[in-house]
Amino acid sequence: MTAIRRVLLLGGSTEAADLARRIVGSSVPIDVTVSFAGRTRERASTPEGITVRVGGFGGITGLKDALHDGGVAAMIDATHPFAARMPFHAAAACRSVGVPLLRVLRPEWAPDLGDRWTRVPSIADAARAVQTSGARRVLLTIGRQDLAPFADCDAELVVRSIDAPDPTVLAGATVLLARAPFTVDGELAVLRSHQIGLIVSKNSGGAATHAKIEAARQLGVPLVMVDRPAAPPVDTVPSVDDAMAWIIERFGASG
Ligand code: NAP
Numbered sequence: 001m002t003a004i005r006r007v008l009l010l011g012g013s014t015e016a017a018d019l020a021r022r023i024v025g026s027s028v029p030i031d032v033t034v035s036f037a038g039r040t041r042e043r044a045s046t047p048e049g050i051t052v053r054v055g056g057f058g059g060i061t062g063l064k065d066a067l068h069d070g071g072v073a074a075m076i077d078a079t080h081p082f083a084a085r086m087p088f089h090a091a092a093a094c095r096s097v098g099v100p101l102l103r104v105l106r107p108e109w110a111p112d113l114g115d116r117w118t119r120v121p122s123i124a125d126a127a128r129a130v131q132t133s134g135a136r137r138v139l140l141t142i143g144r145q146d147l148a149p150f151a152d153c154d155a156e157l158v159v160r161s162i163d164a165p166d167p168t169v170l171a172g173a174t175v176l177l178a179r180a181p182f183t184v185d186g187e188l189a190v191l192r193s194h195q196i197g198l199i200v201s202k203n204s205g206g207a208a209t210h211a212k213i214e215a216a217r218q219l220g221v222p223l224v225m226v227d228r229p230a231a232p233p234v235d236t237v238p239s240v241d242d243a244m245a246w247i248i249e250r251f252g253a254s255g
Pocket of ligand 1: 010011012013035036037038039054055056057058059060062063078079080081082083084085086087089142143202
């Protein structure tokens with residue numbers, strides 16, 4: 001009989017949820033725990049057969065202990081492309097404990113013909129770009145945690161996020177609560193009904209939130225695009241298919 005091995009999957013992205021579903025539907029003899037930071041009030045659904053844990057590990061030391069104490073055979077980091085700290089913690093902890101690590105990181109978006117992007121290296125720079133743009137109404141699609149730098153902007157702000165932002169951070173902003181995936185028609189409706197003259201986005205990549213770029217192109221609305229944070233030099237694949245191939249190669253399928 002094949003021994004069941006433990007895999008720790010760092011969640012927080014569409015790919016993490018897809019990968020969990022793919023593993024459960026496969027015959028690979030692994031026991032998967034998905035770990036969430038616990039930032040959203042309602043988590044994306046996790047399939048039956050997957051163990052869920054929520055909350056930080058307590059830095060690199062805590063993560064090393066979790067790998068060691070949990071007898072983890074491999075870790076898959078499928079955190080969001082804008083998770084700035086956790087991928088470095090994963091790299092350091094896995095290196096130290098000798099656990100194989102794979103990062104799933106979807107490709108970035110690139111501007112297409114007709115796109116009007118201003119690329120900026122940080123959220124603070126995005127806020128400065130909004131202020132200098134002269135746009136009257138601005139759609140912020142960067143989540144609810146990074147809004148403070150926009151507090152001094154003169155533009156009317158429309159914030160779209162999964163959970164409601166702290167109302168004291170951007171008092172007076174219009175809030176749209178929604179979770180991806182979004183459609184081009186839906187995005188066109190949002191841009192038109194709120195008379196949006198500028199969009200701020202993180203370069204998250206992926207299909208689920210790409211529709212805003214297509215809609216912006218159609219309406220000639222410019223975007224301020226925030227570049228991704230640095231990533232550690234670890235084994236990285238761009239898709240769930242590739243991650244699944246890595247898992248099968250490492251753990252095989254049960255006989
Ligand atoms: P971060 O800066 O990389 O992480 C901050 C801290 O949160 C980490 O040091 C860790 O705490 C804890 N953490 C992060 N991911 C975790 C996970 N999967 N399981 C357990 N603990 C985790 O990330 P962040 O920007 O705060 O984002 C938090 C989570 O939301 C991430 O999992 C990310 O995938 C997801 N997310 C982020 C964005 C974004 O734009 N930043 C967007 C969508 C989803 P300890 O040091 O105590 O272990």
